[in-house]
Amino acid sequence: MANRIKVAVIVAGGSGTRMGSATPKQFMEIGGKPMLYHTVSAFLQAYNDMHIVLVVPEAHQAYIATLLTAFDHPPSVTIVPGGETRFHSVKNGLNTIRQPAVVFVHDGVRPLLSPSLIRRCYEGALAKGNAIPAVEMKDSLREVDDEGNMAADRSRFRIIQTPQTFLSEILLPAFDQPYDPLFTDEASVAERAGEEIHLVEGEEQNIKITRPVDIAVANAFLSGHGL
Numbered sequence: 001m002a003n004r005i006k007v008a009v010i011v012a013g014g015s016g017t018r019m020g021s022a023t024p025k026q027f028m029e030i031g032g033k034p035m036l037y038h039t040v041s042a043f044l045q046a047y048n049d050m051h052i053v054l055v056v057p058e059a060h061q062a063y064i065a066t067l068l069t070a071f072d073h074p075p076s077v078t079i080v081p082g083g084e085t086r087f088h089s090v091k092n093g094l095n096t097i098r099q100p101a102v103v104f105v106h107d108g109v110r111p112l113l114s115p116s117l118i119r120r121c122y123e124g125a126l127a128k129g130n131a132i133p134a135v136e137m138k139d140s141l142r143e144v145d146d147e148g149n150m151a152a153d154r155s156r157f158r159i160i161q162t163p164q165t166f167l168s169e170i171l172l173p174a175f176d177q178p179y180d181p182l183f184t185d186e187a188s189v190a191e192r193a194g195e196e197i198h199l200v201e202g203e204e205q206n207i208k209i210t211r212p213v214d215i216a217v218a219n220a221f222l223s224g225h226g227l
């Protein structure tokens with residue numbers, strides 16, 4: 001496994017409709033810094049030889065110059081236009097990879113991940129080909145159908161996070177499949193291509209900023225008040 005580069009494909013090409021803000025949520029600030037500053041920083045702290053690929057909407061490419069001013073030492077980043085869906089944005093990012101790599105695909109709007117989670121995913125992917133962070137469910141779960149609803153055994157389910165981490169020779173060919181709306185993440189794409197998926201322990205704080213309340217939660221976390 002020598003000579004493998006590390007590439008973080010950070011997808012920030014969405015429109016953030018559930019946030020209901022004029023500016024797409026990935027360009028908002030938390031803890032007094034741009035959200036993507038926190039996301040990119042975690043990857044640079046995890047490994048100092050990390051390559052960053054940032055996927056952003058075509059209309060917001062100029063924002064990256066502003067983002068980079070938040071860093072004391074602005075990192076080198078490859079900027080790629082977003083696609084119609086998350087799948088297409090990830091594919092645009094993967095198209096930049098030209099040599100054997102460990103590839104981390106991460107939601108730009110999960111800014112609270114720790115460098116140790118990134119390192120756990122790296123080690124897991126090197127050992128088993130992929131590493132997908134997951135956490136247990138805290139809430140009760142019911143299955144709903146046309147006839148009603150019934151209790152489900154929550155111990156049989158996990159909540160899936162990013163960074164979803166793969167050896168490039170597994171992930172890149174998997175993304176040659178035609179798009180299917182059931183592809184909500186990289187694990188679902190790789191599984192359809194025949195890969196066995198390996199879970200690693202995720203992090204409670206690694207929330208996906210989706211609605212306004214998540215901004216308040218992230219600010220509380222960054223100000224040291226925890227979650």
Ligand SMILES: Nc1ccn([C@@H]2O[C@H](COP(=O)(O)OP(=O)(O)OP(=O)(O)O)[C@@H](O)[C@H]2O)c(=O)n1
Binds near residue numbers: 019089
């Ligand atoms: N075409 C898309 C859609 C989503 N994403 C990214 O994928 C991550 C997870 O998506 P989600 O939170 O669902 O983002 P949005 O699609 O922006 O939000 P919404 O569903 O509320 O519109 C985000 O970092 C988002 O920017 C992307 O790069 N390209």
Ligand SMILES: C[C@](O)(CO)[C@H](O)COP(=O)(O)O
Binds near residue numbers: 086107
């Ligand atoms: C990739 C993901 O964050 C894993 O939980 C999630 O599947 C993204 O889903 P969304 O519908 O794009 O928010």
